[in-house]
Amino acid sequence: MLKNKVALITGASRGIGKATALLFAKNGAKLIINSKTKTDLEKLAEEIRTLTNIEPILLPYDVSCLDEIKNTFNFIHKEIKQLDIVVNNAGILEDALLGMISKSNLEKVINVNLYSVIYHMQYSARLMQKKKSGSIINLSSIIGRFGNEGQTVYAASKAGVIGATMSASKELAKYNIRVNAIAPGFINTDMTKSLAKDKFEERLNSIKMQRIGEAEEVANAILFLASEMSSYVTGQVIGVDGGMIV
Amino acid sequence: MNNEERIKKVFAESLEMDIKNITDDLKYNSFEWDSIAHMALIAALEDEFDIMIDTDDIIDMSSFKKAKELLKKYNI
Numbered sequence: 062m063l064k065n066k067v068a069l070i071t072g073a074s075r076g077i078g079k080a081t082a083l084l085f086a087k088n089g090a091k092l093i094i095n096s097k098t099k100t101d102l103e104k105l106a107e108e109i110r111t112l113t114n115i116e117p118i119l120l121p122y123d124v125s126c127l128d129e130i131k132n133t134f135n136f137i138h139k140e141i142k143q144l145d146i147v148v149n150n151a152g153i154l155e156d157a158l159l160g161m162i163s164k165s166n167l168e169k170v171i172n173v174n175l176y177s178v179i180y181h182m183q184y185s186a187r188l189m190q191k192k193k194s195g196s197i198i199n200l201s202s203i204i205g206r207f208g209n210e211g212q213t214v215y216a217a218s219k220a221g222v223i224g225a226t227m228s229a230s231k232e233l234a235k236y237n238i239r240v241n242a243i244a245p246g247f248i249n250t251d252m253t254k255s256l257a258k259d260k261f262e263e264r265l266n267s268i269k270m271q272r273i274g275e276a277e278e279v280a281n282a283i284l285f286l287a288s289e290m291s292s293y294v295t296g297q298v299i300g301v302d303g304g305m306i307v
Numbered sequence: 308m309n310n311e312e313r314i315k316k317v318f319a320e321s322l323e324m325d326i327k328n329i330t331d332d333l334k335y336n337s338f339e340w341d342s343i344a345h346m347a348l349i350a351a352l353e354d355e356f357d358i359m360i361d362t363d364d365i366i367d368m369s370s371f372k373k374a375k376e377l378l379k380k381y382n383i
Contacts, residue, residue: 131361138359183362191350 062288063090067143070094071124072151074101076250077200080276081148081283083112088284092117124151124177134184146287147185149178149199154252156211167214174218182229186238195238198286199226201298203246207307223298230296239295241286246302248274269304310383314375317355321348331372356383
């Protein structure tokens with residue numbers, strides 16, 4: 062489904078990012094994979110090579126550092142000269158109740174979860190405009206749509222992603238660049254593994270399908286938005302949450 | 308064609324203006340040069356010179372004269 066397409070995936074070494082990278086590779090995409098550390102990316106690259114004939118391009122950089130983002134897009138512009146799909150997946154989760162939100166916590170979460178998405182959209186849109194096509198998929202969260210106790214900062218960052226997605230989709234539609242968001246619910250990743258047992262059970266009970274989601278199930282929705290299967294879909298937020306209620 | 312002539316040609320084509328009207332006095336937000344045209348102009352300059360222009364320079368490119376100055380940073 063993604064033959065001859067070049068895709069950049071941020072936060073690709075674990076969880077939803079990793080599942081997306083593997084699925085894109087199986088579907089023939091040329092991959093540019095990002096994570097903060099090269100070691101993690103090398104492990105993923107080995108899996109991709111074993112699974113397919115694709116040799117991914119590894120770009121370890123901090124998605125919250127503007128200079129590193131600039132360098133990345135300069136590299137793509139000069140060396141690869143093509144960018145069709147961007148999956149803004151990198152994100153962090155740090156909970157804090159109101160009254161305990163520090164400035165550094167706020168800045169860190171907003172930088173990684175929101176600023177990085179806007180910067181990546183800004184640079185990728187410029188490359189995609191030249192070709193008059195592209196698909197940008199931003200990872201939001203069910204928490205960004207409905208909020209949750211102790212997650213004011215995380216929710217604000219992920220709600221921001223939805224607002225940025227909607228605006229960018231309107232601005233870029235005339236260039237045939239589609240921008241959509243995915244709002245996963247409770248997904249089996251490192252991010253949710255750290256939950257205490259009672260909290261884990263509480264979350265499960267709020268899901269109509271009565272089970273946790275798998276990263277591969279989110280990756281399937283991302284593939285849909287990345288591929289021509291969704292050629293007339295833009296400005297949408299697709300929930301992948303098994304009917305979860307928060 | 309020297310670089311200034313090349314920049315002038317890109318401006319004229321992107322902004323759909325007569326090349327005679329592309330002078331140092333030409334300023335952003337005049338004639339056809341609005342924000343949408345600005346992004347098309349940036350893309351055309353990048354294609355012409357095979358460069359990627361920094362966001363700060365895109366924002367600062369407020370006139371034809373300024374564009375020539377800023378593009379010097381890219382060895383143009």
